[in-house]
Amino acid sequence: MLVPSLLPYIAFALIPVGWLVYYSFFRWNGFTEPTYVGLGNYRRVARDGEWWESVVTTLQFTGGRLVLEIPLALALAYVFFRGVRAGTLLRTVYFLPYVLSPAIIGIIFGFLFREVGGQFNQILQGLSLIDEPIKFLGDATNALLSLISVGVWAHVGINMLLFFAGMITIPRELTESAAVEGAGEWKTFRYVVLPLLMPVARVVILISIIGILRSFDLVKTLTDGGPTGATDVMFTYIYRFFFEPETVPQIGYAAALGVTASVVVGIVSVAYLRVVRRNEP
Amino acid sequence: MSAAIGFREGERVAAPPPAPPRRLRRLGAAAWLRRGLLAVLLVGLAAFMLVPLVFGFFASVSPLRQIVSSDPGLLPDSWDWSNYTDAWTRANFARYFVNSVIVTFIVVVFDTLASSMTGYVLARKHLPGQRVLETVFMVTLFIGLTTAMLYPQYQIARSLGIANLLGVSMVEYAGIMIIHVYLIKAFVQGLGTEVEDAARVDGCGFFGTYRRIALPLMAPILITTIVLGFQASWNNYQVPLVFSLAEPDLRTLIVGVSALQYDAVEGMSAYNTVLAGASMALIPIVVVFIVLQRFFVRGWTEGAVKG
Numbered sequence: 001m002l003v004p005s006l007l008p009y010i011a012f013a014l015i016p017v018g019w020l021v022y023y024s025f026f027r028w029n030g031f032t033e034p035t036y037v038g039l040g041n042y043r044r045v046a047r048d049g050e051w052w053e054s055v056v057t058t059l060q061f062t063g064g065r066l067v068l069e070i071p072l073a074l075a076l077a078y079v080f081f082r083g084v085r086a087g088t089l090l091r092t093v094y095f096l097p098y099v100l101s102p103a104i105i106g107i108i109f110g111f112l113f114r115e116v117g118g119q120f121n122q123i124l125q126g127l128s129l130i131d132e133p134i135k136f137l138g139d140a141t142n143a144l145l146s147l148i149s150v151g152v153w154a155h156v157g158i159n160m161l162l163f164f165a166g167m168i169t170i171p172r173e174l175t176e177s178a179a180v181e182g183a184g185e186w187k188t189f190r191y192v193v194l195p196l197l198m199p200v201a202r203v204v205i206l207i208s209i210i211g212i213l214r215s216f217d218l219v220k221t222l223t224d225g226g227p228t229g230a231t232d233v234m235f236t237y238i239y240r241f242f243f244e245p246e247t248v249p250q251i252g253y254a255a256a257l258g259v260t261a262s263v264v265v266g267i268v269s270v271a272y273l274r275v276v277r278r279n280e281p
Numbered sequence: 282m283s284a285a286i287g288f289r290e291g292e293r294v295a296a297p298p299p300a301p302p303r304r305l306r307r308l309g310a311a312a313w314l315r316r317g318l319l320a321v322l323l324v325g326l327a328a329f330m331l332v333p334l335v336f337g338f339f340a341s342v343s344p345l346r347q348i349v350s351s352d353p354g355l356l357p358d359s360w361d362w363s364n365y366t367d368a369w370t371r372a373n374f375a376r377y378f379v380n381s382v383i384v385t386f387i388v389v390v391f392d393t394l395a396s397s398m399t400g401y402v403l404a405r406k407h408l409p410g411q412r413v414l415e416t417v418f419m420v421t422l423f424i425g426l427t428t429a430m431l432y433p434q435y436q437i438a439r440s441l442g443i444a445n446l447l448g449v450s451m452v453e454y455a456g457i458m459i460i461h462v463y464l465i466k467a468f469v470q471g472l473g474t475e476v477e478d479a480a481r482v483d484g485c486g487f488f489g490t491y492r493r494i495a496l497p498l499m500a501p502i503l504i505t506t507i508v509l510g511f512q513a514s515w516n517n518y519q520v521p522l523v524f525s526l527a528e529p530d531l532r533t534l535i536v537g538v539s540a541l542q543y544d545a546v547e548g549m550s551a552y553n554t555v556l557a558g559a560s561m562a563l564i565p566i567v568v569v570f571i572v573l574q575r576f577f578v579r580g581w582t583e584g585a586v587k588g
Contacts, residue, residue: 001402004395005458011441012455013421016433020426025294025432073390076326084323092574093327097334099570101516101535104559107367107542108337117353119336153330158581165582216428221539235428242432243526251356251432258429265425 024256029248041256054237064148075160081167095157106221140230166200234261341556365558378539386470387450400465431523468502505580534562
């Protein structure tokens with residue numbers, strides 16, 4: 001009874017991991033015979049300035065997303081936890097972007113962000129907030145900020161929902177007695193709700209971090225790493241060496257990059273867990 | 282205390298009762314102001330979430346010359362559904378749509394059967410090596426080479442002779458199965474074993490007990506995994522992208538739209554068709570989401586809390 005799920009698992013989840021690690025020690029274009037190069041690919045990874053730039057971009061993207069997404073999601077979850085009219089409807093609307101394909105979201109926003117005739121520029125110019133159209137995607141900093149904004153737009157709903165699900169397990173008596181003792185909303189949130197939510201919040205933030213570090217779809221369709229590689233994240237950078245090479249595919253080198261990316265994700269996750277553990281009471 | 286009741290209390294404080302103490306009335310006004318501000322913020326945010334989608338949709342029914350002009354305005358000049366028929370016929374979207382349906386169907390059906398069996402076995406049997414298997418599951422989940430694995434996945438599918446829609450489905454399944462198996466396992470562990478024991482006594486084998494007794498009992502969690510599987514597969518971009526690089530006929534809707542977008546950026550095709558295609562890719566999932574939203578919500582919250 002295990003066979004139906006173990007076969008695809010072994011073929012498409014387990015073997016590819018070993019495959020990548022193995023070929024990361026070879027130079028190979030995917031067609032001719034692979035040549036063993038030892039740690040050569042990894043030495044090249046260490047020296048590859050563009051790669052480390054994409055790692056930095058990935059970290060900036062992750063940091064920017066978290067800084068905006070997590071507080072906003074927490075605030076919304078708390079508002080719904082305290083109760084508002086039409087709460088269910090509002091939660092549905094906020095969550096909706098999350099169920100849509102990130103690749104399609106990237107395409108639609110790419111259209112709305114256009115410099116000439118783009119809807120956002122039209123609105124901003126119509127309101128006389130800007131004189132010249134903004135190059136949302138044509139400038140390195142703006143492109144990263146645009147990516148972050150769209151990422152927040154798409155993901156704030158899921159984080160809100162998860163925080164909300166954590167909050168409704170908090171016994172009502174606790175928040176009510178806080179109210180009786182004269183605690184305002186902020187104090188109730190800060191000293192009653194937030195400490196009790198921390199176990200859930202830690203997991204939610206960890207899942208977010210890992211997910212953002214592995215971003216591909218949205219970046220690929222919204223900026224495709226542009227302008228000129230400025231918004232390349234780890235996995236869009238790796239993808240090129242496999243499937244969109246300038247000359248021939250460099251499978252061995254791409255595999256080494258993939259392994260390195262996995263290590264980067266691991267290091268960031270462990271560092272995050274260290275930090276939250278240390279701050280535990 | 283429910284939201285509606287809380288709100289009405291606020292109203293009562295604000296409505297001036299006979300000779301109210303000054304302080305109370307001022308508090309009431311402040312509370313009203315706060316409530317009003319909050320309502321504006323919440324509704325504004327809701328608009329912020331919906332407006333990009335609405336603009337995208339408007340553009341998808343606008344005539345091409347409007348979209349490409351430098352001052353197109355926000356509303357369609359005229360409602361032009363020909364973008365959709367063009368995408369459907371000329372841009373081969375009929376084919377892509379069918380491909381999306383096939384892949385999603387295979388993933389969901391296969392996932393429901395295979396993952397429920399595996400989850401059931403892991404919950405009920407104590408196999409030798411089960412610990413090791415579950416650890417390996419967890420390790421592959423956290424290693425997550427994701428995009429980097431596409432190349433070997435495609436090569437392996439080719440050598441197995443399934444570099445086709447079945448291969449796409451199996452690769453997608455391999456990506457989602459671990460979480461689904463864990464969700465099902467946790468759910469089965471929460472069920473009592475009495476009914477299954479009774480069936481066993483009556484001569485039902487292990488598989489028979491699974492099929493006749495346990496599977497129907499698993500319905501709530503299976504609805505969750507079906508919804509999650511549908512979303513993951515319908516929206517998947519990377520797997521069909523790589524499988525269709527050499528064979529455009531394997532494109533799903535999502536990949537078809539993105540391929541058309543690359544052409545549009547280079548001036549080889551029209552943006553209105555791209556957006557019509559994008560709407561076609563979004564509408565099914567939006568409809569499913571609206572109809573089954575409580576299962577989406579439950580699926581995601583359970584997935585994170587237990588996972």
